[in-house]
Amino acid sequence: MSDVVVQLTELRKSFGANEVLRGINLEVKRGEVVCIIGPSGSGKSTLLRCVNMLETPTSGTVAVGGIELTDPDCDLDAARTSLGMVFQQFNLFPHMTAMENVTVALRKVLKRSRSEAELIAGEQLARVGLSEKALSYPAQLSGGQQQRVAIARALAMGPSVMLFDEATSALDPELVGDVLAVMRSLAEEGMTMLVVTHEMGFARNVADRVIFMDEGVIMEQGKPADVLGNPSVDRTKKFLASVLGTH
Amino acid sequence: MSLSKRQRANLLRYFVYAATLIALALLIFIVDWSKLSNAMFKWRIIKEQFPDILTKAARNTLIFTFFGFIGGLGLGLILALMRLSKVRPYRWFAATYIEVLRGIPLLVTLLILGFGVPIATGWTWPNMYVQGAAPLALVAAAYIAETIRAGIEAVPRGQMEAARSLGMSYSRAMITVIIPQAFRIILPPLTNEFVLLIKDTSLISVLGVTEGTRDLAQFGRDGVGKFANATPLVVAGLVYLILTLPLTQLVAYMERKAKRVRR
Numbered sequence: 001m002s003d004v005v006v007q008l009t010e011l012r013k014s015f016g017a018n019e020v021l022r023g024i025n026l027e028v029k030r031g032e033v034v035c036i037i038g039p040s041g042s043g044k045s046t047l048l049r050c051v052n053m054l055e056t057p058t059s060g061t062v063a064v065g066g067i068e069l070t071d072p073d074c075d076l077d078a079a080r081t082s083l084g085m086v087f088q089q090f091n092l093f094p095h096m097t098a099m100e101n102v103t104v105a106l107r108k109v110l111k112r113s114r115s116e117a118e119l120i121a122g123e124q125l126a127r128v129g130l131s132e133k134a135l136s137y138p139a140q141l142s143g144g145q146q147q148r149v150a151i152a153r154a155l156a157m158g159p160s161v162m163l164f165d166e167a168t169s170a171l172d173p174e175l176v177g178d179v180l181a182v183m184r185s186l187a188e189e190g191m192t193m194l195v196v197t198h199e200m201g202f203a204r205n206v207a208d209r210v211i212f213m214d215e216g217v218i219m220e221q222g223k224p225a226d227v228l229g230n231p232s233v234d235r236t237k238k239f240l241a242s243v244l245g246t247h
Numbered sequence: 248m249s250l251s252k253r254q255r256a257n258l259l260r261y262f263v264y265a266a267t268l269i270a271l272a273l274l275i276f277i278v279d280w281s282k283l284s285n286a287m288f289k290w291r292i293i294k295e296q297f298p299d300i301l302t303k304a305a306r307n308t309l310i311f312t313f314f315g316f317i318g319g320l321g322l323g324l325i326l327a328l329m330r331l332s333k334v335r336p337y338r339w340f341a342a343t344y345i346e347v348l349r350g351i352p353l354l355v356t357l358l359i360l361g362f363g364v365p366i367a368t369g370w371t372w373p374n375m376y377v378q379g380a381a382p383l384a385l386v387a388a389a390y391i392a393e394t395i396r397a398g399i400e401a402v403p404r405g406q407m408e409a410a411r412s413l414g415m416s417y418s419r420a421m422i423t424v425i426i427p428q429a430f431r432i433i434l435p436p437l438t439n440e441f442v443l444l445i446k447d448t449s450l451i452s453v454l455g456v457t458e459g460t461r462d463l464a465q466f467g468r469d470g471v472g473k474f475a476n477a478t479p480l481v482v483a484g485l486v487y488l489i490l491t492l493p494l495t496q497l498v499a500y501m502e503r504k505a506k507r508v509r510r
Contacts, residue, residue, distance in 0.1 A: 054408055081414035091409035095427050105413035108423055150409075157413060 003029050005161055005192050006051060011060035013046055020046045022216035024060070028161070033193045035203035035224070038213035039239055044196045047213070048165050051194065052083040065160055081109060084154030088166040090146040092138040098125065098149045099134040102156045110157070117156075124152035128182050144175030148182055155186075162186065164195040200243060204228050212236045292478040296470065303459070304466035305486055311380050311448040311462060316441055318384025323391030328421070330396050341392065348389035354450050357382045361454040375460040379451035387444055394436050398429035435505070438498045442491045463487060 006028040013021040020043045028034050036044045049055040051062060053069050053076055062069045069079050092101050102121035106112045112120070125131050128148035138146050147167060154162060164183065168176045180202050187193055187206050197203060203210050203224055210227040212220045212235070220233045231237045250258070329341035348356065360382040365371050372378035402425050410420035430437075449464035456465055463483045470479025 052412055054412065077411075077414050077416050080412055083412070085409075085412035087405060087409060089403075089405050091403075091405035093406065093409070093424055093428075095431065104423060105410075105415060108419055109414040153413070 005030050005065055006194065007063040009061045011050060011062065012058045013050060013055060014058045020216050021050065024218060028192060028194060030192055031190045032208045033187045033195065033206055034209045034211060035195045035197055035207035036211045036213055037197065037203060042213045043216040044213045045165055048163050048194060048196050051163055052080055052085055081157050082160045084157060084159035084162040086150050086154055086162065086164045086167045088169050090150045092146050092150055094138050097135050097137055098130065101149055102153045106156055120156050124156045127155065128152045142175060143171045144178045147171065147179045151182055161192045161194060164193065164197065166196050166198065168199060200228060212239065287477045287481050289476055289478045292474050292476055293482055296479055296482045300466055300482060300486060304461055304463045307460055308445065308448050308462040310376060311383060311451055312445045314376065314380035315383030315387055315444050315448070318380065319387025319391050322384065322388035323395055326388055326392035327395035327399060330392065331399060345389045345392055348386050353386050353447055354453060356386055357450055357453060375456055378454055383444065383447060383451065387440065391440055394433050394440065395429065398433035399425055401432050402428045435498045435501045438494055442494050445490055446487065
């Protein structure tokens with residue numbers, strides 16, 4: 001039993017003539033928090049979406065927990081239950097309460113009973129600090145609260161990896177902190193996380209490894225202090241300078 | 248004398264008001280009101296329409312509408328899903344079905360299915376209600392399918408992605424996440440389809456309905472023959488309005504509400 005949870009091999013993805021991912025090799029170990037940074041259009045979101053096969057790679061392999069998702073015979077629906085995904089736009093189901101958002105997949109996919117599902121959902125809502133909002137509809141919640149419900153929804157399935165796709169980019173600045181705090185506590189509990197983010201502070205303080213992507217390839221990776229503090233590639237230096245201002 | 252843009256607009260508006268008043272006055276003086284009310288609003292005949300026009304004719308109209316709509320909704324949903332399917336033959340079938348049945352007048356479809364098919368095959372319709380409602384449902388399905396498809400496409404893409412990322416299959420995601428939201432979006436146009444269907448049932452009488460299965464329009468026409476007077480048609484028209492007005496008001500209300508929610 002290897003310690004590698006996510007393994008990407010020679011991953012390529014094209015949209016028409018536009019090659020967005022150009023040969024990505026990446027391993028994520030159990031309990032590791034990996035932050036992916038890079039300019040917009042660098043392919044980092046596409047990379048994340050390939051991990052749970054929301055985008056079908058053009059070539060290369062994706063394996064999660066030893067199961068090869070790119071194998072045409074793979075039961076993707078079953079495999080996806082071990083991959084929690086959090087979206088930039090939250091994507092809560094607007095016609096369901098927070099509680100129903102968290103329980104729906106437990107009941108319909110994992111076939112848990114209603115009481116069992118509500119017990120799990122109650123725990124996860126408490127974990128993100130929203131127990132009292134269980135009966136609210138998404139439209140009644142702030143962006144930050146919606147995103148925390150979305151995190152609870154993904155966690156309820158008991159995933160082995162959590163994928164965060166710019167989870168705080170659509171939030172008002174004052175709401176970012178709550179979501180980052182939840183992500184941080186998840187990391188501290190030992191959750192394996194793959195995080196596409198623009199939050200350099202989060203990457204610096206929480207990540208075990210930072211990956212800098214540009215033009216569909218991994219340009220540089222390593223410990224946050226090295227990649228963010230002492231980048232060896234020119235593109236990384238330029239990107240960090242533009243993100244952090246004069247530095 | 249030169250007028251500003253606003254002055255010209257005001258002048259035009261007063262002119263339109265004046266013209267409308269003159270037209271109304273002419274109408275009041277020229278029309279022979281006693282003759283008109285004699286031919287169209289005869290109280291004695293109005294009274295004779297009741298209660299049969301409600302207990303029989305309106306009831307039949309509603310039965311045709313109800314089964315036409317339920318059938319159309321079910322088949323329309325299937326057709327909409329086929330149009331959005333990845334399987335090409337499904338898409339082709341649904342597209343052809345929708346184009347053909349939307350392109351042929353309901354009257355012609357009614358006649359082909361109601362008369363043509365029994366003549367060609369020797370098969371007979373079990374009863375008048377099925378014979379009338381089935382073609383109505385088949386045509387309604389074509390229109391409703393397009394409405395449902397538009398509703399499904401109006402649900403943000405992220406909803407399907409979120410559902411799939413939780414391990415739901417495509418059909419499970421459709422049933423629990425996409426379709427409930429789509430129906431919320433299309434409730435006003437769907438109610439509209441229902442109103443159109445109420446009125447379309449008036450065509451079913453070309454199939455030669457019996458005394459017991461007469462709908463509102465046929466009931467009115469029979470009354471015209473019986474009394475040699477147009478009053479029964481006017482009453483039938485009013486009953487149609489009683490059926491449709493609450494629904495069209497409901498649509499207007501839903502659309503106002505939807506606008507408010509969207510900010």
